[in-house]
Amino acid sequence: MPDTPYTKIIKEELILRDHLAADRTTLANERTYLAYVRTSMTMFIVGVSLVKFFDLFIIQIVGGLFMLFSLGTFVWGSIRYRSMSNIIHHVNKNVESISMDTAALNTSLKTNVGEVRDQTVLSKSQEVVNSPVVSASDLPKQSN
Numbered sequence: 001m002p003d004t005p006y007t008k009i010i011k012e013e014l015i016l017r018d019h020l021a022a023d024r025t026t027l028a029n030e031r032t033y034l035a036y037v038r039t040s041m042t043m044f045i046v047g048v049s050l051v052k053f054f055d056l057f058i059i060q061i062v063g064g065l066f067m068l069f070s071l072g073t074f075v076w077g078s079i080r081y082r083s084m085s086n087i088i089h090h091v092n093k094n095v096e097s098i099s100m101d102t103a104a105l106n107t108s109l110k111t112n113v114g115e116v117r118d119q120t121v122l123s124k125s126q127e128v129v130n131s132p133v134v135s136a137s138d139l140p141k142q143s144n
Contacts, residue, residue: 022092029084036077043070 043066050063 022088026085026088026092029081029088032084033077033081036073036081040070040074040077043067043073 047063047066047068047070050066051060052063054060054063
């Protein structure tokens with residue numbers, strides 16, 4: 001697969017915004033495909049109308065060209081949809097594997113950080129317990 005901006009994945013923690021962006025990209029690809037289909041159908045209907053309702057030979061040729069171009073538009077839109085869909089699928093597959101690796105790494109880090117934090121809290125509490133008690137008479141007196 002060619003190296004495109006769509007296939008470059010930065011390996012970092014993915015947040016909800018990133019997952020929603022991937023969904024929006026998929027929906028945008030589908031909307032674009034439907035626009036190709038709609039345009040192709042419109043061109044075909046115009047071509048059939050020109051062929052059916054006009055008797056001039058030149059207008060029938062234009063109608064035939066409309067039908068031919070509508071077929072080309074449909075094929076072009078289908079090819080683009082399929083290629084973008086494959087790229088998006090490839091990127092989403094990489095994103096899922098990266099997010100699973102990141103989730104495992106985060107779980108491991110949280111466990112390690114939790115152990116360090118627990119040890120720190122324990123040592124701080126031992127310092128408090130072992131510290132000498134200071135009374136008010138031990139404090140220096142302030143002169144006015």
